[in-house]
Amino acid sequence: MRFRFPVLALLIFIAVVFSRCESPVSDLHPTNLRCEYLEDPIAINEAAPRLGWELEASGRNRAQTAYQVLVASTAELLAKDLGDLWNSGKVTSDETVNLSYRGGELTSRVSCFWKVRVWDQNNVSSDWSSVAQWSMGLLDSTDWQAKWIGYDAALYDTIAFGPQPWGNGITRKTEYRPLPCPYLRKEFKLNENIESAKVYITALGIYELHINGERVGKDYFTPGWTDYNKRIYYNAYDISSLLRQGENTIAVILADGWYAGNIADRGQHYYGKHLRLKAQLEIQREGNEPIVLITDGSWKAAFGALREADMQAGETYDARLEPIGWRNIGFDDSQWSDVVESDSITAPLEAYPSKTVQKIEEIKPIAVYETRPGVYVADMGQNFAGWANISINEKRGDTITLRFAEKLEADSSLYTRNLRGARASDTYVSKGDGVEVWEPRFTYHGFQYVEISGFSKPLSEEDITGIVVHSNLERTGSFSSSSELINEIYKNIFWSQRSNYFDVPTDCPQRDERAGWMGDAQVFMRTASYNMDVASFYKKWLVDVSDAQKDDGRFTSVAPNMGVRYGTAWGDAGVICPWLFHDIYNDTNAMSKYYHGMSRWLQFLEDNSENNLSSVITFGDWQNVNSETPTEVISTAYFKRSTELMAKMAGVLGRETDAKKYNTLSDKIRESFSEKLVNDSGHVQGRTQTGYLMALAFDLVPDSVRPILVDHLISDIAKRDTAISTGILGTHLLLPTLAENGHLDLAYKLLLKTDFPSWGHHVENGATTIWERWDGYSDEKGFIEEDINSLNHYAYGSIGEWMYSTIAGIQSDGPGFKHIVIHPKPGGGLTQAEATYKSIRGSIRSSWKLNEDTFSLDVNIPPNTTALIYMPSTVMHTIKESGQMISTSKEFEFKRFDSTTTVIKVGSGNYRFTSDFGAR
Numbered sequence: 013m014r015f016r017f018p019v020l021a022l023l024i025f026i027a028v029v030f031s032r033c034e035s036p037v038s039d040l041h042p043t044n045l046r047c048e049y050l051e052d053p054i055a056i057n058e059a060a061p062r063l064g065w066e067l068e069a070s071g072r073n074r075a076q077t078a079y080q081v082l083v084a085s086t087a088e089l090l091a092k093d094l095g096d097l098w099n100s101g102k103v104t105s106d107e108t109v110n111l112s113y114r115g116g117e118l119t120s121r122v123s124c125f126w127k128v129r130v131w132d133q134n135n136v137s138s139d140w141s142s143v144a145q146w147s148m149g150l151l152d153s154t155d156w157q158a159k160w161i162g163y164d165a166a167l168y169d170t171i172a173f174g175p176q177p178w179g180n181g182i183t184r185k186t187e188y189r190p191l192p193c194p195y196l197r198k199e200f201k202l203n204e205n206i207e208s209a210k211v212y213i214t215a216l217g218i219y220e221l222h223i224n225g226e227r228v229g230k231d232y233f234t235p236g237w238t239d240y241n242k243r244i245y246y247n248a249y250d251i252s253s254l255l256r257q258g259e260n261t262i263a264v265i266l267a268d269g270w271y272a273g274n275i276a277d278r279g280q281h282y283y284g285k286h287l288r289l290k291a292q293l294e295i296q297r298e299g300n301e302p303i304v305l306i307t308d309g310s311w312k313a314a315f316g317a318l319r320e321a322d323m324q325a326g327e328t329y330d331a332r333l334e335p336i337g338w339r340n341i342g343f344d345d346s347q348w349s350d351v352v353e354s355d356s357i358t359a360p361l362e363a364y365p366s367k368t369v370q371k372i373e374e375i376k377p378i379a380v381y382e383t384r385p386g387v388y389v390a391d392m393g394q395n396f397a398g399w400a401n402i403s404i405n406e407k408r409g410d411t412i413t414l415r416f417a418e419k420l421e422a423d424s425s426l427y428t429r430n431l432r433g434a435r436a437s438d439t440y441v442s443k444g445d446g447v448e449v450w451e452p453r454f455t456y457h458g459f460q461y462v463e464i465s466g467f468s469k470p471l472s473e474e475d476i477t478g479i480v481v482h483s484n485l486e487r488t489g490s491f492s493s494s495s496e497l498i499n500e501i502y503k504n505i506f507w508s509q510r511s512n513y514f515d516v517p518t519d520c521p522q523r524d525e526r527a528g529w530m531g532d533a534q535v536f537m538r539t540a541s542y543n544m545d546v547a548s549f550y551k552k553w554l555v556d557v558s559d560a561q562k563d564d565g566r567f568t569s570v571a572p573n574m575g576v577r578y579g580t581a582w583g584d585a586g587v588i589c590p591w592l593f594h595d596i597y598n599d600t601n602a603m604s605k606y607y608h609g610m611s612r613w614l615q616f617l618e619d620n621s622e623n624n625l626s627s628v629i630t631f632g633d634w635q636n637v638n639s640e641t642p643t644e645v646i647s648t649a650y651f652k653r654s655t656e657l658m659a660k661m662a663g664v665l666g667r668e669t670d671a672k673k674y675n676t677l678s679d680k681i682r683e684s685f686s687e688k689l690v691n692d693s694g695h696v697q698g699r700t701q702t703g704y705l706m707a708l709a710f711d712l713v714p715d716s717v718r719p720i721l722v723d724h725l726i727s728d729i730a731k732r733d734t735a736i737s738t739g740i741l742g743t744h745l746l747l748p749t750l751a752e753n754g755h756l757d758l759a760y761k762l763l764l765k766t767d768f769p770s771w772g773h774h775v776e777n778g779a780t781t782i783w784e785r786w787d788g789y790s791d792e793k794g795f796i797e798e799d800i801n802s803l804n805h806y807a808y809g810s811i812g813e814w815m816y817s818t819i820a821g822i823q824s825d826g827p828g829f830k831h832i833v834i835h836p837k838p839g840g841g842l843t844q845a846e847a848t849y850k851s852i853r854g855s856i857r858s859s860w861k862l863n864e865d866t867f868s869l870d871v872n873i874p875p876n877t878t879a880l881i882y883m884p885s886t887v888m889h890t891i892k893e894s895g896q897m898i899s900t901s902k903e904f905e906f907k908r909f910d911s912t913t914t915v916i917k918v919g920s921g922n923y924r925f926t927s928d929f930g931a932r
């Protein structure tokens with residue numbers, strides 16, 4: 013008893029001393045670690061990959077003042093806090109993105125385990141983050157022992173393109189003669205247990221890989237679309253769990269893909285005819301040397317059930333011809349042929365730098381009906397890109413045909429006239445084995461309706477599922493408001509992006525086009541980046557843009573290129589997109605990597621101009637309403653735009669002489685534009701809305717003249733009964749330019765219109781995606797008699813950016829959302845709007861409500877950033893945060909009054925502001 017008190021006291025003393033020794037830990041915590049914008053990538057090309065993280069924290073005004081990165085070659089070393097590859101030490105910096113690895117040299121295959129900790133605004137450090145990793149890819153051509161192999165049996169199938177049953181207006185410029193898909197296989201024995209194994213695999217064409225009967229990975233259309241003469245991507249997979257001691261089988265199906273199949277209206281074989289495969293398995297064995305298994309002449313090949321697979325035409329699968337068990341060991345391939353080896357392929361191999369195309373979502377039909385005896389149509393309720401999964405229970409040899417369309421004709425047949433040469437049909441021949449569940453994998457369609465024929469029993473909704481397929485890009489944004497119409501338009505924009513962000517940003521997913529049109533991509537890039545994490549996607553596509561550039565400096569109009577002519581506004585994407593990349597992701601890599609190419613394009617523009625007026629051709633303001641803007645106006649406007657951006661990029665990169673040079677040129681173009689293309693009464697040549705919009709948005713006239721141009725723009729809109737006449741180039745500039753020039757009301761009015769031409773008109777006529785033309789279809793008039801009539805074309809959807817940045821008010825002040833602006837501009841009778849955006853630095857939210865005269869604004873600002881908040885009142889005492897007058901709080905820094913708003917600066921955290929609305 014007597015000892016109790018002293019013992020307790022001693023224990024307390026020890027506890028206190030120890031707790032004092034332990035330093036406090038900050039809850040500012042690094043999460044979401046990324047390497048080259050990817051989560052735990054397995055093959056990285058970059059010698060010095062860039063790392064980044066987001067920060068989480070409670071409370072307000074949280075900031076990073078320093079960080080430490082550890083990179084280790086094993087997880088064990090990292091667990092002991094040993095960064096044998098790189099220990100950055102404590103680096104005083106608030107940067108969290110695009111930090112280049114600065115450790116020891118990284119050679120092929122090296123595994124890197126990494127973690128980071130940060131110090132907060134009080135210099136208190138966080139715990140270490142959870143462990144992330146990356147591995148280096150095969151960096152050198154000598155790393156590849158595998159041979160290119162293929163199966164070139166000259167077996168032309170009889171499935172040629174014919175008028176029926178594909179007819180209904182489908183017209184082709186080129187012959188279509190598909191070949192069956194090569195099946196390739198190889199068995200091999202492993203005598204030891206497997207420690208780990210990776211496969212590096214690529215194809216000319218697209219491939220599907222199986223190991224011991226299991227499909228490897230979730231990716232489709234790999235290795236993606238490039239100019240295969242310039243570079244070919246490979247994919248890497250960890251296959252440790254798929255291999256086993258003893259006999260193993262590797263099996264691959266090849267299909268035409270972009271390489272040999274139909275692309276755009278160029279027909280088949282644009283890049284080449286002969287499908288090829290290259291794969292290398294690198295296996296670490298227990299207690300033995302690693303071994304490498306490769307594609308070579310010892311593989312066997314045959315044709316199987318896949319009689320044709322073309323991205324536009326569709327797939328034909330004859331289940332009776334399935335070589336049962338061919339993907340597993342013990343299959344008798346003695347009758348299979350030898351493969352051919354080829355050594356003529358010289359394009360460099362690089363690890364795929366982005367996120368692959370995958371199956372993203374399943375949707376069930378909203379209705380199934382019989383349109384003719386035995387012919388059923390399933391309405392999926394949503395236009396999208398992908399395919400249908402179908403359950404079949406028919407007799408051996410029975411043929412089921414699936415045809416796809418975006419809309420129905422008045423007689424309930426499929427509207428296929430807008431598919432042009434894309435047959436868009438899949439065929440399945442039953443093996444008669446009970447229920448057979450089938451879906452294609454080497455084709456995709458843009459559709460809302462599927463017509464199914466060949467069923468002997470009525471088709472039920474249970475039998476069919478829509479599979480939504482696109483690049484697996486994380487969703488980063490959301491938008492909603494009190495206007496159902498705007499919400500519908502927003503949803504349509506999002507679905508058109510989903511349908512077209514398919515390895516490259518395509519124009520449309522249904523007809524014989526599906527190409528990386530650069531004009532569309534540049535006008536939509538900002539909208540795209542609010543909706544989804546497109547960093548790695550654009551990083552990949554900018555390589556395509558650069559690969560396509562011509563020797564004389566011309567950027568093409570489509571990337572990867574397919575021999576399409578060039579034109580300004582499309583080619584200018586080569587300059588605009590690297591700039592936007594920096595603006596959105598605080599990433600200077602693209603601008604420095606492509607600086608030389610961009611300056612060559614600028615030189616090309618200069619060489620093709622006279623007195624600073626550009627004479628470069630263009631595709632015009634695509635899909636305008638009888639309101640063609642003269643080429644010289646568009647081309648000179650874009651000449652100025654690109655020159656100005658080039659000057660800015662030169663400035664960011666510290667190339668002061670160039671910045672000066674381009675600024676001078678930009679001023680000269682501006683002068684010439686306003687002198688030669690704007691008359692004395694302020695009319696821009698051509699007198700189109702797009703002409704005025706470009707002149708205003710690209711700063712092409714002196715400030716004193718701007719109001720006159722604004723008046724002309726407004727009166728043109730009024731003259732048309734408050735309607736727009738813009739195509740994709742003008743539409744992109746319309747709402748921001750109106751709002752920024754004192755016509756917010758008109759911007760809202762145009763957005764909320766439901767008569768022709770407007771986004772609302774599309775919605776009223778059943779659109780579930782953005783359409784290519786304003787007059788594509790109406791219930792009243794039916795379809796336009798044109799085959800250029802995509803009903804899933806994101807370009808007009810470039811107004812999505814305005815919803816995020818102006819209706820909800822989320823913007824960035826400078827690159828990469830380090831300094832955020834929350835400047836919502838209520839209007840159009842909206843009583844509420846909310847957007848979220850997961851920026852490169854974390855999640856931002858702006859949500860406002862208008863209640864009678866009271867305005868409330870909920871804001872979330874991520875740690876380590878600041879924000880300027882624009883409250884729509886200039887009477888300070890009406891502005892409160894969580895009920896407290898902001899003027900009495902030290903937490904808010906008053907910045908300035910604008911004409912109708914008060915601007916205050918805040919640090920990170922969650923806020924609830926209120927004010928009288930519009931009080932002055």
Ligand code: BGC
Pocket residue numbers: 519520525529531532631634807
């Ligand atoms: C595409 C457009 C593209 C245009 C160029 C079309 O066929 O679908 O989106 O920008 O060509 O004028």
